[in-house]
Amino acid sequence: MELENMLTLIKAVSDSELTHFSLETEEMKLTLEKKREQALDSSVKTEVKDVVQNQERKQELKAEEKEWTEKKEDNEKPQSKGEEIKSPLVGIFYRASSPEKEPFVKVGDSVKKGQVLGLIEAMKLMNEVEAEKDGIVEAILVENEQMVEYGQVLFRIL
Numbered sequence: 029m030e031l032e033n034m035l036t037l038i039k040a041v042s043d044s045e046l047t048h049f050s051l052e053t054e055e056m057k058l059t060l061e062k063k064r065e066q067a068l069d070s071s072v073k074t075e076v077k078d079v080v081q082n083q084e085r086k087q088e089l090k091a092e093e094k095e096w097t098e099k100k101e102d103n104e105k106p107q108s109k110g111e112e113i114k115s116p117l118v119g120i121f122y123r124a125s126s127p128e129k130e131p132f133v134k135v136g137d138s139v140k141k142g143q144v145l146g147l148i149e150a151m152k153l154m155n156e157v158e159a160e161k162d163g164i165v166e167a168i169l170v171e172n173e174q175m176v177e178y179g180q181v182l183f184r185i186l
Contacts, residue, residue: 168182
């Protein structure tokens with residue numbers, strides 16, 4: 029066998045997934061063996077690539093979670109010295125007693141302790157959200173017909 033043909037054969041075996049190759053003629057005997065790690069090299073590379081992609085995705089998710097948490101914390105921070113009126117329960121918030129009626133309060137309105145500021149519907153029951161002190165409505169932090177959580181800030185009263 030010519031040297032050039034032998035080198036071509038070695039390269040072919042080397043590039044393949046074969047781990048053992050033997051060729052025997054009257055003139056010579058050729059045996060080629062690869063270590064198992066080399067044969068598994070392509071599958072290992074695929075696994076390493078998958079692991080790297082999973083790690084990158086985990087980092088992306090952590091970054092998204094951190095960003096979401098920071099936004100949530102920013103929304104929960106009082107932006108003035110006003111008193112916060114929080115939701116007493118989970119439900120749907122309404123600014124008025126019906127769609128045709130005016131909202132109970134608007135930003136800038138004066139309110140008295142006990143005055144109804146909005147309603148929260150929970151289990152088909154309407155629950156009034158009342159002012160806890162006299163003051164002026166500085167901010168309404170939820171939209172009409174928005175789902176609210178327990179303890180979520182609804183209003184800020186100065």
